[in-house]
Amino acid sequence: MQRVMLVDQLIKKIAEKKVDIGVIGLGYVGLPLVVRFCEEGFRMLGFDVDSKKVALLKRGKSYLKSIPSHQISNVIRSGLLDVTDDFSRLSEPDCILICVPTPLTEKMEPDLQYIERTTEDIRKHLRKGQLIVLESTSYPGTTEELVLPRLESTGFKVGRDFFLAFSPEREDPGNKRFTTGKIPKVVGGVTAACREVAAALYQQVIEKVVPVSSPRAAELTKLLENIYRSVNIALVNELKMLADRMGIDIWEVIEAASTKPFGFSPFYPGPGMGGHCIPIDPFYLSWKAREYDFTTRFIFLAGEINVHVPYYVVAKIQDALNGMGKSTKGAKILILGVAYKRDVDDARESPALAIMNLLKKKGASLLYHDPYIPSLPRFRKYHFPLKSSPLTENLLREVDAVVVVTDHRSIDYPWVVKHAPLIIDTRNVTKGMKRWEKKIVKA
Numbered sequence: 001m002q003r004v005m006l007v008d009q010l011i012k013k014i015a016e017k018k019v020d021i022g023v024i025g026l027g028y029v030g031l032p033l034v035v036r037f038c039e040e041g042f043r044m045l046g047f048d049v050d051s052k053k054v055a056l057l058k059r060g061k062s063y064l065k066s067i068p069s070h071q072i073s074n075v076i077r078s079g080l081l082d083v084t085d086d087f088s089r090l091s092e093p094d095c096i097l098i099c100v101p102t103p104l105t106e107k108m109e110p111d112l113q114y115i116e117r118t119t120e121d122i123r124k125h126l127r128k129g130q131l132i133v134l135e136s137t138s139y140p141g142t143t144e145e146l147v148l149p150r151l152e153s154t155g156f157k158v159g160r161d162f163f164l165a166f167s168p169e170r171e172d173p174g175n176k177r178f179t180t181g182k183i184p185k186v187v188g189g190v191t192a193a194c195r196e197v198a199a200a201l202y203q204q205v206i207e208k209v210v211p212v213s214s215p216r217a218a219e220l221t222k223l224l225e226n227i228y229r230s231v232n233i234a235l236v237n238e239l240k241m242l243a244d245r246m247g248i249d250i251w252e253v254i255e256a257a258s259t260k261p262f263g264f265s266p267f268y269p270g271p272g273m274g275g276h277c278i279p280i281d282p283f284y285l286s287w288k289a290r291e292y293d294f295t296t297r298f299i300f301l302a303g304e305i306n307v308h309v310p311y312y313v314v315a316k317i318q319d320a321l322n323g324m325g326k327s328t329k330g331a332k333i334l335i336l337g338v339a340y341k342r343d344v345d346d347a348r349e350s351p352a353l354a355i356m357n358l359l360k361k362k363g364a365s366l367l368y369h370d371p372y373i374p375s376l377p378r379f380r381k382y383h384f385p386l387k388s389s390p391l392t393e394n395l396l397r398e399v400d401a402v403v404v405v406t407d408h409r410s411i412d413y414p415w416v417v418k419h420a421p422l423i424i425d426t427r428n429v430t431k432g433m434k435r436w437e438k439k440i441v442k443a
């Protein structure tokens, strides 16, 4: 009776937009989610441990390229958004969405410290009738094995006193066509009531909600999506290396294969795998699979091939320099684009960093240009204290080679090719530039 009452009360409150919603972790996933709920008139309370981010948001400033500051200042001014690093306020929201990081440790194992800390913060302030949704990508079982027992240690029962679900984030930073509200949202609740309440919440802001039978099914859905990409990118990267040896242009082949109207989805080769999802998430599953005496061979093979690609690119750079009578040692090399993908301001896990690291070890002198990354911060594995060099004709003339790692749309590639002595192109930006063929190397 009480369960039904709490479910109905919360669903009614959601439908009337009278719920307060908390989002924990205001990064690439959390902040767009906050903005999306505000757009629909929900009152939001954002939590982050990073007091600099909290201070910026309070002043109406955004730190993400995909979210203009005026969007933040509007919602702060209207009173719809409040942000805090005071986690005792976690008792205030009716619904709490967790968007904290889920990286890997040095040993390539899940680093669950952020989820653990957040769960502990919520546990301390849990109150009856709250909905908690984990959005951070993790292995199947995280919601029910890690989060649930800690929350139930309060004496509250899931599905009766509070609601718990997993709903993976599918944010595609920089994608203007599929913004947060347009990407279908998969939702798995610990109980049917949990799923019902979580689905009711997302239905308010997302065009299509896809309920599944359990949090584990939702957790594995997200991993399947990322493993599918990782494996297919590895496949096409492997074929790229073979095609190069055979003297065939892999880009031409992919374009031709893409004309098949069924049974083929194009994936494109690149300088290696980047971002904080595809190189990382599959290993959450391979780690968990060990508990079931299971080896995820595709995941390891894809990882192995994708990790090798920066080495292949560097070998191509060396060969190209050699062809011009130059050695890598002492060569001045401009890395064009360090973001992990086009038109984003995020260089975490970017293959540019692996390539730069290998080139540095070989004694190259490095510069970079990226219109969206003015300076390189310290990363998990690498630190290059460099600032983005202005892209000028003089710079292009004075370097020994330009390596196109990220194909940002704002760069005038024919102009770059015209002025640089040598181009190593990992993204096919030089497609059709036959005039300058002699100084272009596809890698």
Ligand SMILES: NC(=O)c1ccc[n+]([C@@H]2O[C@H](COP(=O)([O-])OP(=O)(O)OC[C@H]3O[C@@H](n4cnc5c(N)ncnc54)[C@H](O)[C@@H]3O)[C@@H](O)[C@H]2O)c1
Residues within 6 Å of the ligand: 024, 025, 026, 027, 028, 029, 030, 047, 048, 049, 050, 053, 099, 100, 101, 102, 114, 117, 118, 135, 136, 137, 138, 169, 170, 171, 172, 173, 276, 277
């Ligand atoms: N970025 C993407 O494109 C993307 C897409 C899909 C899924 N994901 C997943 O979403 C999750 C978040 O990723 P992200 O890219 O937004 O990360 P992010 O690093 O951009 O943001 C995470 C935020 O959480 C904050 N934080 C860390 N610990 C905290 C704590 N204990 N309490 C409160 N805040 C805390 C950090 O300060 C940061 O602002 C990860 O699990 C990631 O795998 C990311």
